Amino acid sequence: MRRRTFIASLPAAALASNAVAQTGTTGGAAKAAPGDGAAPQPPTVQAPLPPVWEPGTDRFIRPDVSAGDRPVGASFASRTAVYGLNGAVGTAHPLATQAGIDILRRGGSAVDAAIAINACLGFLEPTASGIGGDAYAMIWDPKAKAVVGITGSGNSPRGLSLETVRGRAKNGVLPPLGALSVSVPGAVDAWWTMHQRYGKLPWADLFQPAIAHAEAGVPVPDMIAFYIRRSLTAFRRPGNGLEESANALRTYGLADGKGPRPGQVFRNPDLARTYRAIAAGGRDAFYQGDVARTIDRYFQRIGGWLRYADLAAHRSEWIAPNRTDYRGTTVHALGANTQGLATLQMLNILERFDLKAAGFQSPLSIHLQAEAKRLAYEDRARFYADPRFAKIPVEWLISKEYAAERAKLIRPDRILTPVYPGQAPSRGDTTYFSCADGSGMMVSMIQSNFRGMGSGLVADGLGFMFQDRGQLFSLKDGHPNIYAPGKRPFQTILPGFATRGNAPWMSFGVMGGDMQPQGQTQIIVNRVDYGLEIQSAGDAPRWHHEGSSQSMGEDDTGLGPTGLLRLESGVPLATRRRLAEIGWTIGDPDGGFGRYQCVEHRMDGPTRVYAGASEMRADGCALAY
Known part of the structure; x- marks a missing residue:
């Protein structure tokens, strides 16, 4: 994509973030170059902010206080629904919603918007989603006048036996953290499969908003910051079963390894590089290319079981809901x-x-x-x-x-x-999101790393965490969901x-x-x-x-x-x-x-x-x- 076209397609927030990165300020004009005639600008100095209420404290929990009154609608409604003629998007992060609307405005389909949204959320909301997890969607196909479904759910590693799982299980269940709970990530192939059938814009274009955000950085909202910090606390806890936690702490921990505070800027250049590889090479870059080989080397290094062959064999599935x-x-x-x-x-x-x-x-x-x-x-x-x-x-x-x-x-x-x-x-x-386009196509999509950001494992230099879906296998003989190599675990999403x-x-x-x-x-x-x-x-x-x-x-x-x-x-x-x-x-x-x-x-x-x-x-x- 030409740079001018790409910049025009970006949300305003992304451009503002890029301006911050380039100028080193949060507002005002860029510093003038020597000799250009502009007066030097004094540095911006902000007075100390008032104390911030921390989510979870009791300072603002007042059972005797309810929400303000709305003149229309239900008394408990927080806001009015939004309306439009050409398209709509609802997601768990405003910048992901903006990215989806931008894709629709450029002529993309609802599926194009869904992929761009999901890629953004993998960076913006890593507590709930990411390319280390699975994805499911239902799509209203306006031409067929029917709801179609797709499952992007990965198998357990073929080299991990039931005996090994039972031998390493705790109290008869798989542990929530570590390589034992990792199954093949299915999200990227689900995106690719959806795009092959319903995409309008070029595949690579769908990753540009997410790449821009991951490189420039964005302020982290309160809820997401709270859950990142809580997950990183678990990853640092002694005896948690993780084979290694340094990669996760480096990726999400910021300077102190504890994670972002509300409003603090978070960046993930490793994820941006991985997205660039997928944008250039399609799903094969993830399942058969350098990303897959990096994943294989990482799990061999830490003593895990996911291998290149497991990734290469993965395929999504269209199903009738x-x-x-x-x-x-x-x-x-x-x-x-x-x-x-x-x-x-x-x-x-x-x-x-x-x-x-x-x-x-x-x-x-x-x-x-x-x-x-x-x-x-x-x-x-x-x-x-x-x-x-x-x-x-x-x-x-x-x-x-x-x-x-x-x-x-x-x-x-x-x-x-x-x-x-x-x-x-x-x-x-x-994470769940919904979007619709001007043709009448609607996408209902959900994507997850499962519990607590996922397994706690981040492969070297890739910038995303692997899911811990394998924890949902049963270990009871005769149960239909009993663990087996090459089997998909029961899914909550x-x-x-x-x-x-x-x-x-x-x-x-x-x-x-x-x-x-x-x-x-x-x-x-x-x-x-x-x-x-x-x-x-x-x-x-x-x-x-x-x-x-x-x-x-x-x-x-x-x-x-x-x-x-x-x-x-x-x-x-x-x-x-x-x-x-x-x-x-x-x-x-x-x-x-x-x-x-x-x-x-x-x-x-x-x-x-x-x-x-x-x-x-x-x-x-x-x-x-």
């Missing part, structure tokens, strides 16, 4: 090795109850939703796995008949205990999509581990049953149930037979009290209620209108044009 009807809305979810079926199971169960009559944020409504979750998650623990290695009874799990059987187990005034998975017939911390009639409606997602099906269900319920628009549907107080079985109902979660029901502080006090009377153990808010983005498609007569919403629990924003 599963779906169910919920009161006239068709909700789509990916199967394969994800937990997407849980969303469909929960909605099928809840369809048997009149949630509208139960009332928004009422004890009965939350009780019914939490019970549906508990039933669906027992099946999640028992049946979900890589379908290439186990036969999953998908049709039965998402059938209306099975949902009716499960719904009969729920009582409005008491908690079901114990709770078990169904008897099948004898057959056998994530899943995009969401909803259609009405033969048209798209919502491209949406709620990121965050096991919260994702729970959050997606709450969004659908808020919109369909309670009539909330896309922003207030996400801003509404949420519940999060913890303590469901993780593997075949045999494990002890330590949270008792009914688990822990966490409620955000906005849930009415009367609702909290009644749920406790029913028998729920109520937990305090812990920030684990997910992060939501959404683009809605609607028609104003013959004119297409997009609405975008973003999560007030994160650092991002939505834009439309």
Whole structure:
């Protein structure tokens, strides 16, 4: 790309950052060269800033203080949805959102925008995403008038045996950090595969915003800074199981190795070089070129198992999403090795109850939703796995008949205990973003390194961390998700999509581990049953149930037979009290209620209108044009 064209395509923030890098100042004109006639400029001196509230402290936690009043919309809504005719983007970082809008304005497709967004987030939000992780997407194809799905999920190393994993496991589970939990990163190949089918702009152009940001640096938002610093604390902890941590601390730690503070400028030139290689060489640069060879050498050096051959063999997969009807809305979810079926199971169960009559944020409504979750998650623990290695009874799990059987187990005034998975017939911390373009194409995409930034391992000079998805394998004999070489682990990440009639409606997602099906269900319920628009549907107080079985109902979660029901502080006090009377153990808010983005498609007569919403629990924003 010519330099002038490239600069014109960059977000304003990137240009400002470049100006800072070149002039050494944060504002004003550049220093004049000697003899050019300009008066010398005195250095900028800023007075000391007032004390900054640190997230997590109690100085501004006031239960008796609520948000300010809005003159329109729901009383708890944080802002208004954004509207546009030509495209919309919602992401977890404003600069990623700007990059997506810029790609759309240049004539790129929604898939082009999604790839550029994801590349930016790999630098901007390394706590939740990166090219060391996997990716999944659902795409509304306006020509086919259908939702298509893609899975970018990598296999476990072929040279790592079940015996070795069991011998190095702790308390019967894989450790969260270190080489044992690393599987092949699938994100880059998913990008490439999507671009081959739906891309409009040149592949290399999609990486330019991310490269510019990584080289010039950007100020880190509060939430992301908090999670980087928390992860680096874990990487420095003695006895954490990491083969080496120096690379991660050098990449993300800044000068003191502790990570950026809110507003501090972060750069990642190593990642910029890796992006340049991928931009020039396509997916092969990552899976068969110098990047792959560097990864191979690194894991051999630290005693890990991921190898060049594992990377070279990786391929993404187009799949048809599963779906169910919920009161006239068709909700789509990916199967394969994800937990997407849980969303469909929960909605099928809840369809048997009149949630509208139960009332928004009422004890009965939350009780019914939490019970549906508990039933669906027992099946999640028992049946979900890589379908290439186990036969999953998908049709039965998402059938209306099975949902009716499960719904009969729920009582409005008491908690079901114990709770078990169904008897099948004898057959056998994530980032989310949404974008849409002027053709009607919509992309719902989720990408993750899994828990705590990932495995803690950063290959020499590459600038990204490898995922720790392998931790989600089971080690129990007979379990469909038991570890095996060359197998995909069970995945928590899943995009969401909803259609009405033969048209798209919502491209949406709620990121965050096991919260994702729970959050997606709450969004659908808020919109369909309670009539909330896309922003207030996400801003509404949420519940999060913890303590469901993780593997075949045999494990002890330590949270008792009914688990822990966490409620955000906005849930009415009367609702909290009644749920406790029913028998729920109520937990305090812990920030684990997910992060939501959404683009809605609607028609104003013959004119297409997009609405975008973003999560007030994160650092991002939505834009439309």
